[in-house]
Amino acid sequence: METKMKKKLSENILDKFSIDFLRSQVLKNAYGNDDTVIAGLDPRILLVWYLFLGLVPWFVNNLWFLMACFLLVLVTTLLARVAGLVLLLFGVGVFTQTGYLLIVSFFFGGNASTVIPLLILTLKVATCSLASVTVFSGLDPDKLSNGLMWYGCPERLSFSISYAYRVLPMLMEEFQNILLSYRMRGNPPEHETFVGKVKYLIYQVKVVMHAFYPLMLNTAKRSRTTVEALEIKGYRYAAVNKTVKKMKLATLKVTYNDLLFLAVSFLWISLSLLASTLF
């Protein structure tokens, strides 16, 4: 009974982690959360906020301050309703960077003098990553690119960001179909035994690598139309035209919510500084 359950579970995990799943996660991440508090904020405000939380923690070693920052970005990440896969990647990332050291030292007789510095380092890494997650996945790509453009990033960069999100789902679907071609027509090694499993894994990695070749060629074929369409739609004119830039940025507006968001963040950080001087 139990083995059956286990088998089913492992099947399920493998089944879930397909290209289809990745595709839906990418879409969810980019556009699935456009109605959250974070998504409603002005990208310029959020970028300043990010600059603070992404840089300052590296130069401060005060535990209270770091804890407060971490909690703050934790809350904003929750508010942004970030897709599960991104959070998982974040978790794995932090753990492999420093988290495992922290746990190891905690269980193998580490005392405050070893645990605290590791905790501080882990908090720093976690805070910066979560702040990035909030900004880059809480905002939809268009808003983000407009924000970057306001700060003087070239128009081509910001167009690339939003266009990448536009084609990524298409590319992934195509990639999935090509992989399916391999699955239908290929003949992977049996994978009942351990050796078989290793061989199967190698086979799969090979297939994924081979599949890139047809993907690239198909994409090249498609992009002929896109390039012409961009020309007709005046993309090249817009890139050098100041008025267009102004019009694009006219949609950005700082609202009451943005100020509130900044104020709360500021208050919270100040409280932590106050606490750290009191205790």
Add this chain to the structure above:
Amino acid sequence: MNIIEIENLTYSYPASPSPILKNISLQVEEGDFLAIVGNNGCGKSTFCKTLNGLIPHFIAGEFEGTVKVGGLNTLESDVGTLACKAGYVYQDFENQIVRPTVLDDASYACLNYAMEDYKERGREALSLCGLEGREEDYIWQLSGGQTHLLALAGAVSLRPDILILDEPIAQLDPGHADRIYGVLRELNETYGKTIIVIEHHTEYIADYCKHVMLMRDGGIAWKLPTDQALRRVEELESCNIFPPQVTIAAHQMKQEGRLPKDQPLPTTVEEGKEAFGMLRYQGPAAPEKTGETPGEPVVQFRDVFIAYRSVKGEDRVVFDRLNLEIRRGEKIALIGSNGAGKSTLMKLMVGLLKPGAGDILLDGESITKKRTENLSRKISLVYQNPEEMFIKDSIEADIAYAMQARHVEHYRERAQELLERFRLTELKGRDGRLLSGGQMRRASLAIGIALNPGILLLDEPTANLDIATRREIMGTLSDMKDITETVLIATHDMQLVCQWAQRIVVLCQGRVVADGTRDEIFGNKAVTDMVGIRPPEIFSMGQALHSQALCYTVEEFLQSFQEV
């Protein structure tokens, strides 16, 4: 007033030895609805690109003569100015859409040309194209037909006087196709736009267009009013264009002396009523072939449930408790509108998708436990998009791939045989992607049957093909009848359905709403209305003359209706 004036235009692509457009002179009147027809590779698309200035400003090459669009000489204006005169919608329109949301994409060009009212222009274009209320949607939420309308809106937003569309309905089901042409007619009649379409579907030309221009070998053979143009049956057929079935039927009758010589050929069902008025229905031409009785079930769907994850909110349910049985030796056509679940059904059968609940049996055994690789000897799927089947760098290697991987004996010889059978031997070293539409299809069919599967699934084998190539593929499919036992084709192509299928399964919103012979499907008005099936024109013609008449091909029509 002429909105387009071309004089002695000759153009050749860079590094091409001979010109693709040869000494073209043409005038198009303002407010015209012009169809351009012609063989594959006769320069139709190239010609249209000279109108919006992509040639010679973006695509270089040798350009001679003058092209004036809306009074502007294209040589002296830039692409931006010309884009406001002539809008262009590509055949592969989904690659033309560059922004993530609907309104954004519709107004993108206006924003780029720094028009203050770009949002209003986008909204206006969307409402003209029937996409009102979808402004905030993301583009992947749109169906194929809606995506095409969005591409059109993107062009309309610049308020051009001329709209050019390259094969607007090649990928669409009849319901969506009618809608596109409805929108075009509205733009033409109410808003006075000049519309130019490259079109192979002569029934649509007869219904909607005012003039037809035939291109041959890079030149213009003639430009005539639609009815006169479509009556030139022999000339059109020599260029691989097939006039409406009504016209062909009348033409054949005339040649047999059954219609008076001086009677003009009808081009639409309406005109046909008059022309064929004196004919009397004689009963069905020949009793419908019942075929051999089908064998035992080979595929069974039992209460199958499947849903796709959606970006937001609830998962989208495609099938809920679907039941279907496919028997050995059957030739089945699967029809239904875009998004009815045809491709999903096929992917389930080859194990590329797993059902959420229920079971699928292949030869009595459940396939959910089996590996996809092991199914492929029994059942094979040919994709709608052949490019996705080319995983090697030559079609020979592609055809051999599955056999090689399974260590089939003499796989090289068998690959040669297949190349021969599908007339690909001369092309065997080429990459599949670089072949023409028809050659790509043939190559993908060869790949699909390489392992000699008992069941063959074809997803839209005739989509995106011009009529001549479509006929060729239909011929290939008939040839294949003896080597593949059970075949299932998902298609919008009703001529293919009528000529080829023994059984028709109609899907609508994830359900099998009808299942039977062509008489049972097309004879049942309730079903055809619900699903929006557009039967072949000759069938509608027969129906218009006599409600009992069920004729699916021109030959059947000619036999069923006789002079008194």
